[in-house]
Amino acid sequence: MPGGGLDTGGSTAAPAPFEATAASVAVRKVKNLLVGLPPTNDDVAAVTTSGAAGLQQLISTWMSDPTFQPLFRDKMVGFFRNAFQQTGFIPTEDFKHQLLENGGFDFGPFGTGAVGDDAYYRIIQNIQDSFAMTAWQLVAENRPFSEVLTTQRYRMTTAMKALYLQVEMPNDQPYASFGGKVSTVAWKVDMSGNAIPLADTLNPSSPNYLVFDDQAPATASGFKGGGFTTCQGTAGLVNDYSGYADLWQRLVGFTQRHPFAAQPDCWEHASKPYFTLDDTQDWTWVTISPKSSSDTYPQPYDLPTLRGLTELKLALPRVGFFSTPAFLALWNTNDSNQHRVTANQTLLVALGESFTGDSVIVPVSTTGLDANHSVDGTECFGCHKSLDPMRSFWAGQLDYNDRNDFPQRGNFMGGAANPRPAKTGGVFAFADVNVDKTGGTLADLGNLLLGVHDLSDPSQPITRFAMGFTQKLCAFANSTPCLESDPEFRRVALAFEKSNFSFPVLIKELFSSPLVTGASSTATFEQGGMSVSIARRDQFCQALSNRLMRTDICSISVPLPTAAQKTTLGIANNIPADAFGRGSENLVTPADPTLFFRAASEMLCEDIAIKVVDAATNTVYSSADVSNSISDMVQRIMGYPLSDPHYAQAVQILTDHYTAAKSAAGGTATKAMQSTFAAACQSPTSLSFGL
Ligand code: HEC
Numbered sequence: 001m002p003g004g005g006l007d008t009g010g011s012t013a014a015p016a017p018f019e020a021t022a023a024s025v026a027v028r029k030v031k032n033l034l035v036g037l038p039p040t041n042d043d044v045a046a047v048t049t050s051g052a053a054g055l056q057q058l059i060s061t062w063m064s065d066p067t068f069q070p071l072f073r074d075k076m077v078g079f080f081r082n083a084f085q086q087t088g089f090i091p092t093e094d095f096k097h098q099l100l101e102n103g104g105f106d107f108g109p110f111g112t113g114a115v116g117d118d119a120y121y122r123i124i125q126n127i128q129d130s131f132a133m134t135a136w137q138l139v140a141e142n143r144p145f146s147e148v149l150t151t152q153r154y155r156m157t158t159a160m161k162a163l164y165l166q167v168e169m170p171n172d173q174p175y176a177s178f179g180g181k182v183s184t185v186a187w188k189v190d191m192s193g194n195a196i197p198l199a200d201t202l203n204p205s206s207p208n209y210l211v212f213d214d215q216a217p218a219t220a221s222g223f224k225g226g227g228f229t230t231c232q233g234t235a236g237l238v239n240d241y242s243g244y245a246d247l248w249q250r251l252v253g254f255t256q257r258h259p260f261a262a263q264p265d266c267w268e269h270a271s272k273p274y275f276t277l278d279d280t281q282d283w284t285w286v287t288i289s290p291k292s293s294s295d296t297y298p299q300p301y302d303l304p305t306l307r308g309l310t311e312l313k314l315a316l317p318r319v320g321f322f323s324t325p326a327f328l329a330l331w332n333t334n335d336s337n338q339h340r341v342t343a344n345q346t347l348l349v350a351l352g353e354s355f356t357g358d359s360v361i362v363p364v365s366t367t368g369l370d371a372n373h374s375v376d377g378t379e380c381f382g383c384h385k386s387l388d389p390m391r392s393f394w395a396g397q398l399d400y401n402d403r404n405d406f407p408q409r410g411n412f413m414g415g416a417a418n419p420r421p422a423k424t425g426g427v428f429a430f431a432d433v434n435v436d437k438t439g440g441t442l443a444d445l446g447n448l449l450l451g452v453h454d455l456s457d458p459s460q461p462i463t464r465f466a467m468g469f470t471q472k473l474c475a476f477a478n479s480t481p482c483l484e485s486d487p488e489f490r491r492v493a494l495a496f497e498k499s500n501f502s503f504p505v506l507i508k509e510l511f512s513s514p515l516v517t518g519a520s521s522t523a524t525f526e527q528g529g530m531s532v533s534i535a536r537r538d539q540f541c542q543a544l545s546n547r548l549m550r551t552d553i554c555s556i557s558v559p560l561p562t563a564a565q566k567t568t569l570g571i572a573n574n575i576p577a578d579a580f581g582r583g584s585e586n587l588v589t590p591a592d593p594t595l596f597f598r599a600a601s602e603m604l605c606e607d608i609a610i611k612v613v614d615a616a617t618n619t620v621y622s623s624a625d626v627s628n629s630i631s632d633m634v635q636r637i638m639g640y641p642l643s644d645p646h647y648a649q650a651v652q653i654l655t656d657h658y659t660a661a662k663s664a665a666g667g668t669a670t671k672a673m674q675s676t677f678a679a680a681c682q683s684p685t686s687l688s689f690g691l
Pocket residue numbers: 336337338340341344355356357372373379380381382383384387582583
């Protein structure tokens with residue numbers, strides 16, 4: 001479907017007649033979308049008086065004012081994580097390529113149950129967040145947003161720096177090289193449980209040089225061996241290990257079995273991680289530059305050195321969103337796929353568009369075109385003549401494990417040969433771009449992507465990058481894509497492009513546009529009607545968190561949730577969330593209030609009611625003050641400011657609810673107020689966008 005956009009699903013029913021949205025409704029929607037907060041009297045007045053210009057002023061404030069900006073940042077980081085496809089991988093499986101098997105994040109039969117404390121979970125979050133934080137920081141520093149295609153600077157924590165280095169360490173997992181392990185680094189674990197300062201472990205003249213300790217983790221639930229002997233706490237026992245793959249595991253809180261055999265003397269178990277909390281939170285810019293043969297790597301375990309680094313020299317190219325460890329783990333390739341998925345998903349993220357079978361372009365060079373697909377005139381040629389030369393951008397510099405090993409021949413584990421190609425670069429032939437960059441690098445790809453235009457209106461070409469991101473935000477706002485031929489849509493995309501890809505300009509133009517506010521009809525509504533959508537999981541949880549001033553009220557990003565947090569999270573996970581699909585041009589943004597949504601949102605509201613009504617500490621609502629509590633719920637949770645024509649009626653409904661609940665059998669003031677909160681929380685304006 002070239003140009004993407006609205007799918008009417010073949011329905012012939014005419015959309016409902018368009019009805020212009022009131023200012024109060026538009027402000028409620030846009031403020032909730034951007035900062036998760038309810039509108040105030042002043043917000044509504046500004047838009048009533050000044051229309052879209054008034055809304056633009058408010059949007060500017062929400063994006064930049066210090067009280068609102070962190071809320072806007074959290075919204076956008078969530079959007080970026082999804083839009084750049086950096087989330088959704090299964091770390092223990094999908095990192096077996098980059099970080100190897102029986103090492104890295106492959107913890108063997110006991111899985112993550114044998115990993116101590118929460119460093120591992122925080123590192124996984126870092127991997128998902130790193131590119132989203134990068135995109136955000138580009139926005140915060142007023143860089144052109146198009147740098148998401150070309151950046152070689154990333155926001156990283158110390159743990160991320162260690163991870164990037166770890167991917168480049170030799171393939172020294174226990175079964176590497178036909179079973180005979182490649183020995184690269186020899187190290188030991190002192191099983192006594194006594195602490196060894198990392199400074200001693202790193203000091204060549206210390207007797208503890210490269211001896212790591214095996215302190216018990218703080219988290220009691222960490223696997224301690226069950227019926228098996230772990231040797232943790234055995235005075236005087238110092239075991240020999242080798243290889244970076246298993247050493248990485250020790251750093252994240254897992255001590256590998258010893259020896260590595262079916263019946264070891266000491267079983268794998270949880271240990272105190274070497275990565276500190278700060279090592280997973282100290283976000284900073286790190287520039288990646290090409291490593292020359294004379295450069296040496298810092299050691300992945302040399303955390304004191306890594307903490308201060310702002311440049312990493314690496315052998316693998318890291319450019320834009322399309323070569324991060326997260327993206328490569330999510331779209332793992334292999335010797336059959338040969339980075340085709342990587343290339344295709346990159347087009348979908350960057351341009352919102354990918355191959356069409358009838359593409360007329362014939363690439364200037366077909367280097368990299370697979371012989372099986374190359375027969376001109378076959379049904380395969382239309383796509384593969386462009387796709388195959390394009391995948392060479394990755395395949396020239398990354399092997400099928402997205403590492404730098406390039407195995408010369410197959411091994412007994414079934415791994416295929418993948419010798420290092422003689423040439424780097426590739427051919428980018430897509431839409432109006434047809435450039436032979438053989439001999440170039442992956443770094444050339446970003447500008448080639450930026451060169452692609454939407455030519456559906458030849459008098460006004462617009463970059464697909466601008467079109468694609470305008471469309472992704474349309475889906476974010478309306479839960480349904482906009483019509484890309486809609487003149488209003490094209491106006492917004494062009495304004496974004498003309499501002500040198502200023503993301504704040506895109507936000508301001510789109511979220512004050514009738515496309516989002518519904519203030520007037522546009523071609524999009526004429527074709528598909530004006531959408532009212534459910535609040536999806538992140539939107540609903542962020543709104544409740546921000547309005548009730550409780551960080552992460554659904555416990556979505558708690559690394560190791562408590563039992564109570566698990567309950568909340570379990571409920572929240574039943575609310576549909578934003579996602580993306582393999583091969584799909586549009587983001588997945590469920591809009592419909594299904595029975596599952598009804599049930600899950602009701603349970604979530606009831607769960608949260610207990611935390612915020614008559615809570616032992618720091619309560620938000622008190623049943624001792626019925627009228628103020630109810631007035632506040634109407635404004636804060638339902639989003640009706642005092643000036644709203646529905647305000648008084650909503651107060652009445654909640655007051656009646658409270659009275660009835662209190663006089664019901666078993667009713668107490670607290671229970672009645674909790675039930676009243678749950679009712680406000682499930683009101684249509686709280687659970688939806690567009691009312
Ligand atoms: C409409 C465009 C299009 C056409 C037509 C097409 N392909 Fe593909 N092909 C793709 C894309 C895109 C991918 C990568 C998709 C992915 O992995 O997510 C792909 C992947 C593949 C792969 C790798 C599969 C794997 O993951 O192991 C093979 C093999 C392949 N195509 C063969 C063919 C053959 C043979 C034909 C003709 C019968 C054909 N393709 C026609 C677009 C196309």
